[in-house]
Amino acid sequence: MHAARDFRIRTYMLLGVSSAPVLLAFSIYDVIRGQYLFGGIIAAFALAIAANTAYIHRTGRVKIPFAVMNVVGLLTLAWGIQFVGHAAALWAYPLAIVNCFVSERRRARIMMAAGMLLLIPLVLLEAPMDHGVRFALTYPLTCWFSDLAVSILEKLQHQLNEFAIRDPLTGAYNRRCFDFRLDEAIEQSRRDLGAVSLISFDIDHFKAINDQFGHDAGDDVLVHLVRTVRARLRKVDALFRMGGEEFMVLCRGTTPQQAQHLAEALRREVMECRPRPDLPVTISLGVVQYDDRLGRAEGLRRVDQNLYAAKQTGRNTVWPPAESAESELPAA
Known part of the structure; x- marks a missing residue:
């Protein structure tokens, strides 16, 4: 349990450090294109990730649960697909990957299911047919492969942790x-x-x-x-x-x-x-x-x-x- 939690916190920090600047750059790009509201939301999202990352670095604890940020992200994507264009759905892919790496497994799967139920119908309605079908096929696959990858990594980390604390012959702690x-x-x-x-x-x-x-x-x-x-x-x-x-x-x-x-x-x-x-x-x-x-x-x-x-x-x-x-x- 502790090893999986430490893994998620370290991953959250790494993703926070790498994703916050990218999100800010995209928010500036959206503002330049005249999509002020959507760009502002993306900028606020990036700043929240940066603040959370800094808080984790200082305290080792998460200030804003990622489940909250995930819900906000999904709702923002749903709004963006309807009012900005179906291209906003592309943000669903990195959000799904981050969700798998940061959230506890059961919670991550719930959020993936919610994302598929919310976003796929919207994209099928708003996007051209070929784009909608591609998204309906590739988004669940992205969620599934991300979940599989994280599950394998957590299992390997658990095994390494067991090797570090147990005697290999008897299985007793060392x-x-x-x-x-x-x-x-x-x-x-x-x-x-x-x-x-x-x-x-x-x-x-x-x-x-x-x-x-x-x-x-x-x-x-x-x-x-x-x-x-x-x-x-x-x-x-x-x-x-x-x-x-x-x-x-x-x-x-x-x-x-x-x-x-x-x-x-x-x-x-x-x-x-x-x-x-x-x-x-x-x-x-x-x-x-x-x-x-x-x-x-x-x-x-x-x-x-x-x-x-x-x-x-x-x-x-x-x-x-x-x-x-x-x-x-x-x-x-």
């Missing part, structure tokens, strides 16, 4: 994504939207699994582990592969006790759901609740300490144990 999501969760916790807990875990004796069964088996274990853990997490939780066989679960709105119970459930689930009968897998887990008084770095250091403590106590365990969770959490 360390880069963890840094962003943790900062986001911390900001939400500061607005009293729920505590943040971290569960760090890794696979016990993973090197021995690779040595005994081979690296392909090790990869299978990692993939199976991620699938097993994901099935147990809530939608608001997120799983990250921090490197090698080490993982982190970010839990939002979770008390220390809830995080402890979740960690214990994950431990049992992984132990019971083997990737294959001859390959037992266990994990050790460290749990901590983020404390803003200590800071981000200290919270990460303590969850690593708790994971190390779980390994020191014999592995296949959670540290701190559930009954001592509160005493082991970061203190002021």
